[in-house]
Amino acid sequence: METPDYLNDIRVVGFDLDQTLYPKSPVIDEMIQSYLYLKIAEHMGVSLAEAEKLFKGRYRGGAGMSGRETLEDLGLPNASDLVQEALEHADLTSVLVPDQETNLLLARAREAYEGMDLITGSNLEQTRKKLVALDIGMDAFSHVITQDDAWKLNGDAYRLWLSYYPHLEPHQFLYVGDRARSDHEVPASLGIRTCLVYVESPDVALPALQLVNLRDLRDMLPLKGPTAN
DSSP states (O other), X not given: OOOOGGGTTOOEEEEOOTTTSSOOOHHHHHHHHHHHHHHHHHHHTOOHHHHHHHHHHHHGGGTSSOHHHHHHHTTOSSHHHHHHHHHHHSOOGGGOOOOHHHHHHHHHHHXXXXXXXXXXXXXXXXXXXXXXXXXXXGGGSSOEEOTTTOOSTTSHHHHHHHHTOTTSOGGXXXXXXXXXXXXXXXXXXXXXXXXXXXXXXXXXXXXXXXXXXXXXXXXXXXXXXXOOO
16 A cells, blocks of 8 residues: 555554454443443433433444434434543453554564554553453553543544654644544644544545555555564
8 A cells, every 4th residue: 555645754653452453343332331321320310221322323333323413312412522531441451462463563574664542531440451351562652641641522632642753843743542533633624644444434524534444554655664474
């Protein structure tokens, strides 16, 4: 796959954690939804069973409203933030498994770029547990920025990331994530290049690199590190 011209000047690459360094799955979706049922129950004063019924009646296994639209329809405020919160706080470590292709991509990126960093909305404890489950060491990254350091949605995490490389311009950074708002719109507003992965239906109006899966990125970026046997 040919490297887009605007990626040739990238000096630092940053990765999201949740549903970026591992793909989503039906099991993970159910764990995330269980978190949302709790939030619906708390907000509406109903039982968990009723909250699940209200959600599933609108979501319909992904064939109806999106998770965000479902929460909005039920009157929950900050629906997008709640979906991200569910993703980051659900206990996913029991279902995460290492992926050789992902770990190879990280190894090559670490050797090819001035910096390879992790910027995640998970807190430090959650981040450590998830990385252990994925067989990725914290020391694989030059810098790790978690929710304990700064928030992604208000841009503070990205500003902190940029501050670690004061000699570089924002367009020399590439951030790889999976969500249009927190992983594209926010960093792009600061001048950071973005890439969204695990995109089933690319949005032609979205000015971001959009890939079906993370491994496609390995062939697209001008990486120079170790290759698979």
